[in-house]
Amino acid sequence: MREGNSFEIAGRTLESRLILGTGGFRNLQVMAEAARESGAELATVAMRRVDPSARGSLVEVLEEAGLEVLPNTAGCFTAREAVTTAKLAREALETDWVKLEVIGDDRTLLPDPAELLSAAEELVGDGFTVLPYTNDDPILARRLEDAGCAAVMPLGSPIGSGMGINNAYNLRLIVEQARVPVILDAGVGTASDAALAMEAGCDAVLLASAISRAADPPAMARAMRKAIEAGHEARLAGRIPRRLYAQASSPEEGVADLADEPQRA
Amino acid sequence: MTVVTLNGERRELDERATVETAVRLAGAVDGRGVAVALDGEVVPRGEWSTTEIRDGQQVEVLHAVQGGA
Numbered sequence: 452m453r454e455g456n457s458f459e460i461a462g463r464t465l466e467s468r469l470i471l472g473t474g475g476f477r478n479l480q481v482m483a484e485a486a487r488e489s490g491a492e493l494a495t496v497a498m499r500r501v502d503p504s505a506r507g508s509l510v511e512v513l514e515e516a517g518l519e520v521l522p523n524t525a526g527c528f529t530a531r532e533a534v535t536t537a538k539l540a541r542e543a544l545e546t547d548w549v550k551l552e553v554i555g556d557d558r559t560l561l562p563d564p565a566e567l568l569s570a571a572e573e574l575v576g577d578g579f580t581v582l583p584y585t586n587d588d589p590i591l592a593r594r595l596e597d598a599g600c601a602a603v604m605p606l607g608s609p610i611g612s613g614m615g616i617n618n619a620y621n622l623r624l625i626v627e628q629a630r631v632p633v634i635l636d637a638g639v640g641t642a643s644d645a646a647l648a649m650e651a652g653c654d655a656v657l658l659a660s661a662i663s664r665a666a667d668p669p670a671m672a673r674a675m676r677k678a679i680e681a682g683h684e685a686r687l688a689g690r691i692p693r694r695l696y697a698q699a700s701s702p703e704e705g706v707a708d709l710a711d712e713p714q715r716a
Numbered sequence: 717m718t719v720v721t722l723n724g725e726r727r728e729l730d731e732r733a734t735v736e737t738a739v740r741l742a743g744a745v746d747g748r749g750v751a752v753a754l755d756g757e758v759v760p761r762g763e764w765s766t767t768e769i770r771d772g773q774q775v776e777v778l779h780a781v782q783g784g785a
Contacts, residue, residue, distance in 0.1 A: 472784030473782040474784050495783065496782065498781075499783075500724070500742075500778055501723065503743025509780055521784075539752075539776075542751035542758055543780065544749060544780060
């Protein structure tokens with residue numbers, strides 16, 4: 452990776468700006484292959500009841516592929532459930548980092564802002580490094596940051612919808628005001644969505660379904676890695692302004708006069 | 717006899733059964749990567765072998781699975 456491409460969350464340097472969600476992969480082998488291609492260093496996992504018939508350890512497979520686990524609180528609908536789930540994850544996985552999700556609605560899986568903020572405050576107070584999955588609302592993002600969250604993770608569009616970035620204006624406001632990393636979380640459908648997020652100034656992109664449910668997950672993981680790098684570099688390079696009319700790129704001086712009809716003898 | 721709900725299922729445990737017993741019963745072989753909630757409160761690993769489960773309690777034995785975004 453090119454030097455100077457890294458970023459920091461809570462004092463920890465990450466070289467990859469792609470964070471991988473592990474939901475939706477057919478099996479652990481495909482997941483491991485995609486994880487390697489993605490270049491990600493962090494991968495989200497969910498906490499669920501032990502299943503005695505389950506084969507293979509997810510955490511071991513991720514560690515072998517060089518990724519660290521980032522537990523989430525997926526499936527929680529109240530602050531209380533999310534806080535307990537985060538504490539269980541800390542106990543099971545020995546990390547005080549948590550991707551905080553508090554969902555308000557089964558159909559849209561949109562975050563419940565009141566429960567989210569309340570859970571974030573409690574977990575920060577308990578020493579967690581909190582990365583909240585939030586609505587694309589600049590005010591809520593600021594409240595989460597003020598509560599001590601280590602990053603804000605606005606959605607582009609609902610989880611698994613593949614609709615990309617629905618409110619580019621709000622995302623721009625969130626990026627402009629944030630003093631913590633902004634990670635676009637959810638909604639990415641294809642590589643251009645991830646590139647757009649990075650061009651908008653996001654520090655990283657978290658995605659799962661766009662890779663795990665693609666026809667060829669490892670190939671899509673590679674595409675996402677390139678798109679995120681390209682989007683980030685384009686942001687740094689500084690794009691040209693949008694204009695209504697053309698601006699010639701060849702010199703306007705010294706153009707030959709070829710307009711007249713040829714003279715006949 | 718102690719009747720509890722272990723990961724959503726009704727189970728009968730011996731008197732004085734501990735959280736450690738429940739973890740084994742839930743199918744977590746060595747307890748690595750596992751966490752336990754007793755009536756919604758986390759029981760730290762160090763207290764598994766000394767925490768007895770009372771009649772009617774709810775035990776959740778969790779581990780990491782694929783998930784996220």
